[in-house]
Amino acid sequence: MAEPLVFHYEVDGSDFTSAGTASVAVKKSLRQLGLPAEVIRKLSIAMYEGEINMVIHANGGTADVIVTEDYVDIVLADSGPGIEDVDKAMQEGFSTATAEIHSLGFGAGMGLPNMKRYSDEMSIETELGVGTTIRMRIYMT
């Protein structure tokens, strides 16, 4: 694989029911490419949490998955409200989600911590009122 493979998805922010569709599609594509099962699992869980976050908090956004020989990058970008306190948001159990989101099984304050747990590197760029971009890297070995 000389050139990186890039998958691009638009994440629809209007419908919680369809949240996660991009992660399911990525998982299927990466299986077809024959990537290691553990890499696929880590990547798809991290991306799924990110996708859910984009739908809950930011009215959707874009997801790009870049596959190289040595690693996979996930870039999630939204034009949402931004994260007020990143350190707080990274704490397990901290959530600003509504009761409605809780009733749907999310908003337990595990989204960002899980994304960090399953990626080897993660960075968050965020600006209030402008949006958030999260980059995650998972190495092949």
Added chain:
Amino acid sequence: MKISTVKELLDARVLCGEDQLGKHVYSACGCDMMSDVLAYVKDQAVLLTGLVNPQVVRTAEMMDMVCIVFVRSKQPTEAILTLARNSGIVVMATDKRLYEACGKLYYHGLQNDEMEKDG
């Protein structure tokens, strides 16, 4: 533990994936919060939950889980079952409550060995 044994122990109805009851599960997770499910990887696990929405199936798929049991007589919609069929996941429903359903499986040997396989 075979999925068919899970079905018997929980007196459950199979809603899709009847052809896969011979598959094995090695651990289980009983939870209504999907992010908590996503926090701990278990291999070939069964997910027991009282939450009924499509995210349950997507969560199971992300975790490579092979079986979902809806507790307290919750009935998933056809759309949820279609998602599960497309992902090759067995879906069952039981009248038991989450605590009792988990307890039965645990008591009969389905314990919580993360990522452990017996072959």
